[in-house]
Structure formats: C-alpha cells, structure tokens
Amino acid sequence: MTAPRFRYVSSDRRVREDRRFVAGKGRFVADIALPGTRHVALVTCPHPAARIVAIDKRAALAMPGVHYVLDGAELAAATLPLMAGLDTPNVPRRPLAVDVARYAGEWVAAVVADSRAAAEDAAEAVAIDYEPLPFVLDGEQAFAPGSPVVHEAHGSNVLLDRSFVWGEVDKDFAESPHRLSLRVAWGRSSTVPVETFGVVASWDPWREILDVYASIQMPKYPDQIAAALKLPASGVRVHHDVDVGGSYGVKRGIKHTVVAGYLTRRLGFPIRLIEDRLENMRGGDAHGPERLFDIEVAFDAAGVIRAMKMRALDNVGAYAGRSPFQLGKPVGAIVGPYRIKSVAYRAIAVTTNKTVQEAVRAFGQSPTNYAIERTIEEVATTLGLDRLEVRRRNLIRHEEFPYLIPSGSTYDSGDYHAVIDKVLRHADYDKLVAERDRLRHEGLLAGIGLAACLEPSGGNSSFEPLLNPKNATTTWMDSCRISVDLGGAISAAIHTTSAGQGHETMVATVIGEVLELDPERVRVVRPDSIASLPSNTPVGSRMAIMLGGAAFHAAEKLKARLVAIAAHDLGIPPERAVYRDGNVADSAAPSARRTWSELVTIAHRHFHKLPPGVEPGLSVAHIMQVPTGGGLPTADGRVQMYPCYSFEFHLLLLAIDPDLGKPEIRRYVVGHDCGTVINPKIVRGMTLGGIAHGIGAALYEEFAYDAQGQLMAQNFMDYLLPSAHEIPEIEIVHHETPSPHTVFGQKGSGESGYLGAPAAVASGVNDALRPLGITVNSLPMKAARLGDLIAAAREKVK
Amino acid sequence: MSIELAVNGQIHRVDVEPRMTLLDCLRDKLLLTGAHAGCEHGVCGACTVLLDGVAVRSCLMFCVQADGYAITTIEGLTPAPGELSVLQDAFCETHGMQCGYCTPAMILAAHALLAGNPAPTRDEIVEAISGNICRCTGYAQIVEAIALAAERLRGANRPAEP
Numbered sequence: 022m023t024a025p026r027f028r029y030v031s032s033d034r035r036v037r038e039d040r041r042f043v044a045g046k047g048r049f050v051a052d053i054a055l056p057g058t059r060h061v062a063l064v065t066c067p068h069p070a071a072r073i074v075a076i077d078k079r080a081a082l083a084m085p086g087v088h089y090v091l092d093g094a095e096l097a098a099a100t101l102p103l104m105a106g107l108d109t110p111n112v113p114r115r116p117l118a119v120d121v122a123r124y125a126g127e128w129v130a131a132v133v134a135d136s137r138a139a140a141e142d143a144a145e146a147v148a149i150d151y152e153p154l155p156f157v158l159d160g161e162q163a164f165a166p167g168s169p170v171v172h173e174a175h176g177s178n179v180l181l182d183r184s185f186v187w188g189e190v191d192k193d194f195a196e197s198p199h200r201l202s203l204r205v206a207w208g209r210s211s212t213v214p215v216e217t218f219g220v221v222a223s224w225d226p227w228r229e230i231l232d233v234y235a236s237i238q239m240p241k242y243p244d245q246i247a248a249a250l251k252l253p254a255s256g257v258r259v260h261h262d263v264d265v266g267g268s269y270g271v272k273r274g275i276k277h278t279v280v281a282g283y284l285t286r287r288l289g290f291p292i293r294l295i296e297d298r299l300e301n302m303r304g305g306d307a308h309g310p311e312r313l314f315d316i317e318v319a320f321d322a323a324g325v326i327r328a329m330k331m332r333a334l335d336n337v338g339a340y341a342g343r344s345p346f347q348l349g350k351p352v353g354a355i356v357g358p359y360r361i362k363s364v365a366y367r368a369i370a371v372t373t374n375k376t377v378q379e380a381v382r383a384f385g386q387s388p389t390n391y392a393i394e395r396t397i398e399e400v401a402t403t404l405g406l407d408r409l410e411v412r413r414r415n416l417i418r419h420e421e422f423p424y425l426i427p428s429g430s431t432y433d434s435g436d437y438h439a440v441i442d443k444v445l446r447h448a449d450y451d452k453l454v455a456e457r458d459r460l461r462h463e464g465l466l467a468g469i470g471l472a473a474c475l476e477p478s479g480g481n482s483s484f485e486p487l488l489n490p491k492n493a494t495t496t497w498m499d500s501c502r503i504s505v506d507l508g509g510a511i512s513a514a515i516h517t518t519s520a521g522q523g524h525e526t527m528v529a530t531v532i533g534e535v536l537e538l539d540p541e542r543v544r545v546v547r548p549d550s551i552a553s554l555p556s557n558t559p560v561g562s563r564m565a566i567m568l569g570g571a572a573f574h575a576a577e578k579l580k581a582r583l584v585a586i587a588a589h590d591l592g593i594p595p596e597r598a599v600y601r602d603g604n605v606a607d608s609a610a611p612s613a614r615r616t617w618s619e620l621v622t623i624a625h626r627h628f629h630k631l632p633p634g635v636e637p638g639l640s641v642a643h644i645m646q647v648p649t650g651g652g653l654p655t656a657d658g659r660v661q662m663y664p665c666y667s668f669e670f671h672l673l674l675l676a677i678d679p680d681l682g683k684p685e686i687r688r689y690v691v692g693h694d695c696g697t698v699i700n701p702k703i704v705r706g707m708t709l710g711g712i713a714h715g716i717g718a719a720l721y722e723e724f725a726y727d728a729q730g731q732l733m734a735q736n737f738m739d740y741l742l743p744s745a746h747e748i749p750e751i752e753i754v755h756h757e758t759p760s761p762h763t764v765f766g767q768k769g770s771g772e773s774g775y776l777g778a779p780a781a782v783a784s785g786v787n788d789a790l791r792p793l794g795i796t797v798n799s800l801p802m803k804a805a806r807l808g809d810l811i812a813a814a815r816e817k818v819k
Numbered sequence: 820m821s822i823e824l825a826v827n828g829q830i831h832r833v834d835v836e837p838r839m840t841l842l843d844c845l846r847d848k849l850l851l852t853g854a855h856a857g858c859e860h861g862v863c864g865a866c867t868v869l870l871d872g873v874a875v876r877s878c879l880m881f882c883v884q885a886d887g888y889a890i891t892t893i894e895g896l897t898p899a900p901g902e903l904s905v906l907q908d909a910f911c912e913t914h915g916m917q918c919g920y921c922t923p924a925m926i927l928a929a930h931a932l933l934a935g936n937p938a939p940t941r942d943e944i945v946e947a948i949s950g951n952i953c954r955c956t957g958y959a960q961i962v963e964a965i966a967l968a969a970e971r972l973r974g975a976n977r978p979a980e981p
Contacts, residue, residue, distance in 0.1 A: 035911055042919025043907040043926060045853020045893035052852040138838070215857040215865050215954055216920045266855070266920030267954050298858045521917030521955050702914035706956050710917065713957030737862035737952070745945040745958040774957075 029533045029540050030765055033701050036526045037545075038264075038519075047264040050219040050236040055291040058221065059088055061281065062140035064130040064147045065304050066122035069374040069730025070156035070169070073120055073149060076130060081143040086135035089288055090147055093117035093129065096283055100249050103275050106343040107181055108491045111174040112372065114340040116276035121154070123171055123339035124374050125731050126303030131280050133288065137295070156374035156730050160313060160336035163371040171339055171372040180337065181345045181370040181488060185352070185658040187427035188363025193328035197319030201403050205395045206799035207388035207779075209311035209336070210722040212381055212714065213742060214520075216266025218274045218305055219295035222281035226289070231282055233259045238268040238520050239275065240482075240497075240557040243550040249279045250286075254550075257282075261547035265520035269714065269775075270380040270560065271307040272520065273342070302740060303732050308724050309381035310347055311336040314392040318361075324404050324411040326361050331392070334369040335385075337378040344378035345370035347385030349484025350561070353430040353662020354386060354475045357393040358437050359415040364427045368488075374730055382714065383476070383772040384561060387779060390474040394780035395798060398471075398787065408784070412473050413438065423761075429659025430477075431649070432666045433760045433768075435694065437473060440756045441670050444692035447754045448672055453688065457674055457788075460687075466677040466792070466811070470785025473670050474777035476695070477663035478769020479762075480561020481647040484662065487654045495651050498644050499567035500554035501575045503532060505639035509621045511536070512544040513575075515568060516553035522771060523703040524564055528572045530699055534765075535576035537602045554644055562769025565699055566665060566762075567645055573764040574643040582641060586623055587615040589632035648762035665760045665768040667695040669708075671781030677789050679815065682808025684720060684786055686749040691777070694756040696768035705753060708773040713748045715778025719786075721747070723801050793818075822886045826851065827895030835882050842866045844882035845892060853893035853923040857952070864951035867924035868892050874931040874950075893923035896930060905975065906930055906968040915964030917955030925951050929965040937973055941966070 025031075041047055066073075078090040093115060102113035118129050130147055134140035155169035162168050163178040171178055194200065220235040231252060237259070239245070247254040265272060277294050285292040296305050315332040333351075337344045348368035355364050401411040417424050419436040426432065453469060460467035482497040502514040513528050525545040533540030557563075580600050587605030588598040591613055599608045606614035615623075623630045624639045631637060647664060654660035670692040675684045691712060698704045721741040725733045734740035759766025779800055786802050787795075793814040797807070824831045826849060833848045842859075845851045845868065857865030859878045866878040869891035896904050903911065906926055916922040925948055932939055932947035939947070944965045945958075953961060 036914050038919065039911040039914060039916060040903070042916055042922045043893075043903060043910045044897045045851075045923040047919045047922075049852075049855065049920065051846070051856065054850075138836070213954065214918070214920070215863050215952055216855065216918070217857075264919060267918040269954070295856075298860065521919065523917070702960075703917075706914055706917055706960055709957035709959045710953075710955045711957075714954065736860055737858045738860070742863075742952050742954065744949045744952060745962070746949050748957050748959075750941075751957065751959060 027534055028537065029530050030699050031697060031701065034530065036523045036700065036702055037529065038523055038525055048262065049216060049264050049266050050221060050234055051295050053221045053234045055221060055223055058291040058293050059133050059135060060137040060140045061284065061292060061294040062132050062137060062144040063128045063300055063304065064132065064144045064149065066118060066127045066129050066151065067125060068122065068151055068153045069125045070154040071122050071151035072154060073118060073122060073129060074152050075150040077148040080148065081132055081146040084143045084146060086139040087132065087143045089133040089284065091117065091131045091284060093119040096280065100279055100283060101251060103249055103279065104245050105341045106346045106485065107341055107489050109175065109180055109341050112172045112180065112341045114342060116280045124376055126376060127339065128304050131284065133284055133292065158373055158375060158726055158730055160311065160334050160371050160373060163373045164334060164369060171374060178371045178373065179369065180341050180372060181348065181368060183488065184367045186365045187657065187659060190328050190330065190363040190365045193363045194319040197327050198321055199403065200317060200319045201399055202315065202317040203396065203399055203798060205314045205392050207310055207312040207391060208800045209308055209724040210718045210801065211307055211309040211724065212269035212271050213740065214267030214269065214272065217296035217298060217301040218272050218277055220274060220278045220281045221291060221293045222278065222285045223291035224285040229256055231257045233257060233278060234263050235259065235274055235278060236263065236265045236272055237274050237518055238265060238272040238558055238560065240560055245275050246278050246282060250282050257550065259550035261516065261518050261549060261553065263518055265518050268520035269382040270384065273379050276306065299735055302735055303376060306342065306377035307379045308338060308376045310378060310385055310388050312388045316392060316396050318396055318400060320400055322404065323414060324400050324406050325414050326359065326400060328363040329361050330365040332367040334371065336373050336375065337370050338375045339372060340377045342377055343380060346484045346488060347380065349488045350384045350477065350662060351386050351389035352428045352484065352487060354477045354666065355428045356426050357390060358417055358473050358475050358668060360417050362427065375726060376732065380560065382775050386477060387776050390776055391780040391783060391800065394472050394474065395783060398784060408471055416473065429655065430662045433664060433762050434758045435666060435668050436756065436758050437668055440668055440692040440694050441473065443756055444670050444672050444690055444754050447752065448690045453674055460676050466679050466789040468675055468785040468787065468789030470671065470673040470675060470781040470788065472777040472781035472784055474780060476562055476667040476669065476769060476772050476776045478562035478667055479566040479647055479664040480563030481650045481663055483654065483660045487658055487660055493653060495653060497557045497647050497650065499556050499571050500642065500644040501528060501568065501571040502554060502640065502642040503575045503579050505621055507621065507625045509618050510544065511542055512546055513572060514546050514548050516548065516556035517558045519559065522559050522564060523700060524568060526703065527565065527569055527699055531569050531572040532576045535573055536580060554642055559771065561663065562771040564771065565767045565769055567647065569699060569767060570764050571643045571645040574645060575641050578641040578643060579639065582635065582639065583620050585632050585635060586620050590615055590623060590630050664762045665696065667768040667770060667773060669693050669773055669777045671777045673781055673785050675785040675789060677807065679811050681804065682811055683804035689749050689751045690754060691751060691774065692754040692756060693773060694758050695770040695773060696758060696760045696763065697766035699765065699767055704770045707770050708753060709751055711772060711774025712751055712778040713743055715775045716748060716782055717743045719779040719782035719800055720802055820883065822883050824882065824885055824890060825888065826890045827892060837881065837883055839882050840878055841880050841882040841885045842877035845877060851892045851894050855920055855924065865921050865924050867927050867951060869927055869931055872931060872934055874928045893927060896926065905971050906933065909968035909971065910964040913960045913963040913967060915956065915961040921951055921953045925953065925961055929968065933969055933972060937969060939969060
C-alpha cells in the first residue's frame, strides 16, 4: 500500500461554511440592515425600444414615505458610463436609460421610499411618456443590413465581427473526402440564482467613503463602481464578508451599485436596492448567451475530422458589457477534446432589443461544447459509424499531452480514453444499449446520450486583449495573506466574496496541508476591498488553482520564515533545519528544536533573536499570477487562454413517451477528471449541480420573447427551473490526471457538469428521435416542441 | 394593526400593515432572517416556514393570517447557539448545500417530512423537497442529508440494547 500523497487535501472533510447556513445564520445582502436605510424600486420601460419624451414624477413624489425619483439624465450628468469590454465608445451603457430605452424592462427611473412597498407603489405613479421606436429581436436580423439599429451613434448592431484562421483550413478542406455543415442554436437562458442581486450602499461624507454590501461576483467590482461614480477606488469599501446566494457567473451588479451609490451620496442615508424576481429576470442584465453556430467540418472515411469552420453569432442584448468576451473564451478550447488540425472561427456579437447578456457559468464554453458535440454526432451519422467510435478516433491521446491546439492554447494533461473506458465499464455500456432497445421495443422513444467535453480552468483574461486591441491585460492574479498572532493562532485572508464554492474550507485545507497542521486551526477571514490584496473573484473555474495556489505559496513562505528563524536561533545552517508539524528541528541533532510557540514568540517579541533582515511578526502574503499566463495574443489571434483543462464524459439513457414528448432521464453517469481534488464533497456538489443546471438549459429554461419584444418568461411559472423531480440520480466516475501547472495537480471544477450536460441530453434526445427521422439542433428542447415534432413525424408515417 | 405571532415558542406582539407578508414580518419585524425571499410568488420555496408543523410559503400569506398558528422558523430548529440538530448536522455531513440560500427552507421542509415519516423512501424525500428550488446542488446531497438524518433519528429513538 502506498502512503497517501496528502494529509488533508483530497480527504472527505466537512465544509466549514455549511454550519452557518444550516442554522439560517448566513449573512446575505438582504440581511444587512443599516439604521435609516431607504429602499429603491425601479420604473421600467414597457417597450422594446422607445424615446423617453417626458417623465412626470409629481404624483410619485407626493405619496407618503417617498423621498426621491431619480431619472437617467440626472444620473448620467453625475456619473460616467459603465465599463464595456470591447472598444465600443458609441454604445454607452448607463444604469438608467437616457433619452432612449432599448429593451422592455430597462430601468428608466429609480424611486426611493421608506419601505420597498412604498417605493413600488410610487414607481407605478411615475408617469412616463414614450414614443415607441423600431426594434429588432433576432440576432441574424440585427446583423443584416437594413435592420433597425439599437445604438444609432454606433452605426450598426455589430459590436464584434472577428475572423481567425488557425492552420491550413482551405488546404485541409480541399484534401478531405467528406464534409458536412450544420446550424445549431443555443437558446437564451441563464443561471437564475434563487437569491436575486442586491446591494446596500452607504455614503459617509465625513470619511468620504462609500460602504458597499452586495451579492456580488464581479472581477474588479470596486474599481468599476469607483470609476463610474468618479471616486477613487480607495473611496469605495466593498465588504467581502457578505454571503452570495448563488451566482454561477451572473451577479455582476455594477449598474445597481452605481444607482445605489449615487443615491446614498445624493440623499445622505443608506440605500438598499434588492431586485424582485421580475426586476431580476427582465432588467437585471443577467441573461446568458443566445448563440447561433454555423459549422462546417472536413473529415475522412474513418470519421477523423481534419478541419473545422465555425461561425458563432451571439445576440448580446441591448448593451455591451463584458458579455461579448464569451465568444472569446472558447477560442482556448475551440476544438474541444479533439485533434482537429485547423480551424477558421468567426465570432460575431450583435446588439438587439433584448435584455443585456452577462457572464454565465463557463463563460460561453458550454454552448460551443454543445455545437462541437452535435457536429461529431453528425459526422458519425453521415458515415454510418458508431458515435462513440468516432469520438475515440478524434480524441487527443494521453501520450500527446501537453497538446497544442491550432488557436494557440496548450492543454496541460488528460487521459480522455481512460475516462471514457471507466465510464463505460461502470455503466455496463452494452447492457445500457440493450436497455435502450428494450424500451424502444416497449413503444418508447429511447436514446443514449454521449458528450465528451472540456472545462478550461484557472480563469485568465486572455480574451480581453484577443478581442479588444486597446486592452493589453496579461494578468488576472489572486492572493492570500497568512498571519500568525502572538498566541500562535493562524488566520488567512482572502479577498473576494463567495457564492457557495467553499473557499474558506479550501484555503484552510491548503494551508493545513503545507504547515502540517489541522486545518481547523486556520481561521479564514475576508477583509473589505480597501484592506484587500488584488483578487479577480471566483470566475472561470479558477479558485482551486488561483486562490489555492496563492494560499499554498503564502504558507510556503511562512514555513520558510519559521525555518530561517529556527536555524538562526539554533545556530545551524538553514538547510539543516527541518520543519515538521509546526516545529523545526536540527536534522543532525533532532533534540535541538524550536516549537511553534517558541518560534512565534521570537517573531513577535524577540527581535534580537531574528535573523538579520527578517521582518518582525509573522505575516506573509502571496499574489499569484495565472500559471502559463502573461503573454499577449499573436497577430493571428493565438493565445494561451487558461492553464488547465478538466475533462468530463457524460453517458445517459433517456426515454420519451411519444404521446407526451417529455424526456425522462433513466440513468446518468459522468466521468470527471479535474486533477487532484482538494475537497471531494465540494467537487462532487459542483459537478452534480452543474449537470442539473445543464439539464435545465437543455430541456426547460428559456427567456422567450414574443414578437412584440416582451419577455414571456418573467417568473418561475414561465421560466422553469428543474426541481428534485427533474434531476435523476447521477453517478460520478472519478478519474485523476494531475495538472503539471498547479501546486497539488488540481484543475478547476466550478463549472463542471454544465460544460457537457446540455450536449449529452441533446445527444440522447437525438438518438431517441432518430428512428422518426428527427434531428433537433437547438436548445432548449421543451416537451411541447418535442411533442409537436414527434406528432408531425408520426403523422407522416401514417 | 397589531397582531400576536407565536414564533419558535415565543409570543410576539407586532404592529404591521395589513398587507405585510409573513416573510417580511419575520425578517423585518422579528429579525428572523433565516427565511429568504427568492421569487415572492410561491414557486421557489426559499421562504418556507412551518405553520403548526406544516411547511408553507411565508411569501404567499399575510402575517395577519398567521395569528393563532405556531410558527417555526429555522432559528427554532437550532437547539442552542453553536449547536446543531441532527437534521442540520446531517446537511453538514453530506454537504447538502452550496451557497446556503435555499438551505433553511430545505431543512424545514425535511423537518416536516421526518416528523410524520421516520423512514421515508427516496421518492418520498424527493416529493417533500420538490417545492424547494436549489440551483447549486442538483439535489443529490440534500436527499442524502435527509436520508442520513432519518437513519440517525431512528437510531437515536431505538431503545437501548438490554
């Protein structure tokens, strides 16, 4: 038996955050009650596009308890537009519409009152005179000449239209005996956390500081608020010790915070803006990608794909936030787990009169994975080959890692064939196929779903310079500080909010591992943003790698400090001093040792015993650069996107009652390889939750609009979130291919499951419907739609 | 208007607007912030509390309607400061949550189930929490937590071996 590699890492430890949540003692933004707080409700535009002719506030202001009605003109005069990702100065984004509102539900005015109820009543009394304007909802239509233009000053709806060619695409196409093309569509959905976005802001004019409590997951949030409010970032104090009630990407809240921040400065009392569900779904600017893919692939008779052309057109809604970058991240995994030699990629982002798109779990990668997987299956169908076999032939082989893909990213490690074999064995694949056939024999439409997908992890920001030439960002650091107090107790500071990822547990585990001390001894705290070191928040499956890495390196620094102090005090060369379990001993004479508390005392009290040049006290910090990061893209758009690549293989069996059209998942197995797992409970939960979210995106969830530009899914009766009934029991098959780029071999897992579940469910549905000659190439595949397709196909057969 | 609410075994006299929901009253008047607003239209279940032991949505009723019932919130399930009930501890053991926002309501729904059914099947557990949306977990570790709590509670109630 080999000794375990780790003491605490990878062991099935409890998640320390859980204790406060099960007692109802989480500290969510709605729980923050500052004395004298007033409440905001929003007045929204009912038209998809309209000129704001006049705003009459008199009736609202006359109502009891109402303090203020803020409109877009006043706010715009006092603030700067919100930061956009691309270089699109003529597409200004403001928290409240100025002159023109560009989607139904856009915020036009904010009402401040003593209570939320009073503010809502008064919001209804704000009378706004609109002049409706032409509008456009469809992405292709918005891209085509002659479309109504959402931002007149910009001249068109095109925010981004960039073409890349990596490798000899034309040659590879010319030399390939087969080719096919298809169009697939990813529908507009989102992560829709149970907690809406909220912010409480309070301006202190005597200290000139804006205190912000928010349900936030946004890189560089304090800087962005400060810039818009024309404050120095040192004048914005974001409190990181607020629990975030789910985010999965979308809790970006800059516009909300600018409204609240302006109002508290203007009015002199704390302001609270907590979205209700309607404000969240319609005007919270938190929709996900809505993407059309046109794909062409060239392949040989064995189904080996040589080249791919992909055109992706994303409908990003009415304003340009960070969302167009969601077309950029997939460049780092544009071939998925496959050996496709050359790729042409055209990324198009257009504005329309829909709600603004924001970052959603996996930042655009899940739609791209779905498109690639659909393509692989079409190749198999065209050649009459087995879908699994075609995947196997195209997958990158274990011995080929590190593997450079045409678009410039090198995949760190993986063993895709091994993961697939493990899953097939676990599931007894032949039996599963037999079960599918048995179900078909019973008159059900049954299908097996497959998906082999990547989760790029370690969230860097290379897509910024890739898509915006004015942006030369090459670092996306994260940080940790560790201090040991006079009594020897350890505390670690992390510099972000968390939305359920268990960062406190992870950091304590990592520090305990390095220091060889029980992680329970490590207190983890979250200083406010002014007291914080730089962090880029938990985006892009990065915290195990980046925060875990920063904690590791900080702990190593602390250990080195303790060793140096002990060696100096023992009068031995440092290389002879050995650290174990918090104490340091002379390797030549183990009885000569200094204990943890002796070392702490020297550091805190006995400057005369410290080695020359060593700072007193015991506090160390590490700010970590993203592994493999730091380079700018080449002129042809090649760049290392993220450092690590997790792999997941989904296998499922589903059955559809042809009279109902509703897919029921009978079995779901996922093989998951995210390298070394730091906390098994957390990684398992994220994977299962990601799959649930993916099942929602595949089958239930859609922000549908009617032809008049009205959002039809405005509540949870229209926007369907999977309940416990819809999510099957999911079996996870674990595999571990460590990453060479990280401290323990860990990769990211925060987006796991969601990367492949939509593709897998689509694969299963298409396998089930194949006997009827039906192929479904768009998500979501709602039961009503499938039922209609099945009915029509059966009608034809009759 | 003035009403009396019996919450977690204590009587509170509160002055409320007639239109105030039970959820807002618990949170804003009694500072019991373990009940959460999610959708405020009765679908997500994050506001679940127990009324005479039955799980109900506190966003869908006025607090004046709760006058006369025994209300239990998550704060009422915690035996003592820093101490967890068997059910709460089971949620920690299986990590039956991530962000923690839906968690108090899930635990109350599970509590109501276990009060009447000490040995629920998986299907019965799923049914009991099917009115509570969780976006983080995919439910598996929640179902496991409830099954584990049921098992532990059954063990605790078994008479000692002779």
